[in-house]
Amino acid sequence: MSIETELSLLIGDLPDGISEGVALGTGIADGFDLYESAIGEVVVTFNPEGVSSLDIADSEFENRFRGRFDRPLIRAEAPHSWGKTIPSAIERGQPGKLPIDLRSVTQFQADVLERTATIPKGEVRPYAWLANEVHRPKAVRAAGSAVAKNPIPLIIPCHRVVRADGHIGNYSLGGPANKVELLEHEGTRPNWLEDLAAHHVRFQGDSSTGVVCHPTCHVIRKSKTADVASFRSLQEAEEGGFRACEVCRPCC
Amino acid sequence: MASDLDAAFPAVVEQMGTRLYWGLRRISGDHQEAEDLTQETFIRAYNALETYNATRIREMKLESWLWTIALNLGRNHLRDRSRRPTWVELEDRGTEDPEIADGRSWDRRLGCLNQHQRTAVVLRHVMGMGIPDITEATGRPAGTVKADIHRGLAKLREVMEDET
Numbered sequence: 001m002s003i004e005t006e007l008s009l010l011i012g013d014l015p016d017g018i019s020e021g022v023a024l025g026t027g028i029a030d031g032f033d034l035y036e037s038a039i040g041e042v043v044v045t046f047n048p049e050g051v052s053s054l055d056i057a058d059s060e061f062e063n064r065f066r067g068r069f070d071r072p073l074i075r076a077e078a079p080h081s082w083g084k085t086i087p088s089a090i091e092r093g094q095p096g097k098l099p100i101d102l103r104s105v106t107q108f109q110a111d112v113l114e115r116t117a118t119i120p121k122g123e124v125r126p127y128a129w130l131a132n133e134v135h136r137p138k139a140v141r142a143a144g145s146a147v148a149k150n151p152i153p154l155i156i157p158c159h160r161v162v163r164a165d166g167h168i169g170n171y172s173l174g175g176p177a178n179k180v181e182l183l184e185h186e187g188t189r190p191n192w193l194e195d196l197a198a199h200h201v202r203f204q205g206d207s208s209t210g211v212v213c214h215p216t217c218h219v220i221r222k223s224k225t226a227d228v229a230s231f232r233s234l235q236e237a238e239e240g241g242f243r244a245c246e247v248c249r250p251c252c
Numbered sequence: 253m254a255s256d257l258d259a260a261f262p263a264v265v266e267q268m269g270t271r272l273y274w275g276l277r278r279i280s281g282d283h284q285e286a287e288d289l290t291q292e293t294f295i296r297a298y299n300a301l302e303t304y305n306a307t308r309i310r311e312m313k314l315e316s317w318l319w320t321i322a323l324n325l326g327r328n329h330l331r332d333r334s335r336r337p338t339w340v341e342l343e344d345r346g347t348e349d350p351e352i353a354d355g356r357s358w359d360r361r362l363g364c365l366n367q368h369q370r371t372a373v374v375l376r377h378v379m380g381m382g383i384p385d386i387t388e389a390t391g392r393p394a395g396t397v398k399a400d401i402h403r404g405l406a407k408l409r410e411v412m413e414d415e416t
Contacts, residue, residue, distance in 0.1 A: 007377035012352040025295040
């Protein structure tokens, strides 16, 4: 056999991982991996843009992902540059520096979700607050539907958004029972929230500082019980000489 | 591919990936490096194609264009061995080396050629590419490419004679 002929035979099969690696690297497919959370095992999906979704790790998650995102899923490790921060983002309930891919929602919905991501662990905000934060104070229902479409629950902590009437509201990640469990895990007692609502307490202020907050804001929670005053509305607090907290920015 | 890149690209990878991988494998003599470069080449190609219009995609010569990207990446790769794709490293996924019978002997023989000769010989005789395509892929003039192939083959014969 001539050298030329021998050289022409030096081709084998395509190594298994290449097609998958390219699909992941281009974002044609998303990768997925399993993680622990306060409400059990969850599946996180990701692509070169960032984390794209989080869901309950049951036998149907791949179908749900395909139905919503219309992309294939491949089991993979998250990209080295940020994959290691996924467990802490889940535990903290905030993305922090973790890149998130919100291309599946509208710009308005993305704005609402980005504001949702700033609510600290152990605190809750009403839907109206979110609408106000994105400068659309009348779009409370639209803000609610944006939260319902949250593709990355837990990391974007939509469980920290509750109804103003004290009901904790619905939850996409396995139903309201999981929302209660998450809030309790974070030290926000849902019974207490309902209790406040039953007594029409929407805001609380510290009479020694003159600052009024959402009742779960860590600023007011540090106040002495004797100094805490309760209000039905922000107007009532302002009339009493209180000014709005710059941390939780109470509104409405 | 010109109309729906996401739908068409996986087939391009299946079709061209085998040739690209084995060409890079024979040039680099290393499974891991060939795998990294093949993957990275397709990712770069996809990102570029996303910005091209349909006419430009239809008119391009895909294989020599992919080789231009691959050889450029290979040069940078050699310059900086610590460079790694930012995506999942395939070695972590435990992919197996699919080396063929006799492959290692040929890697050793091809390793006796200089980089230009090895690249030219592999593109011409392993890939079966024509001189104009190799010229485009390597950015070297046709006469130089032909000389590289000629000297490369002569060197291979010499090496093989020494083996017997």
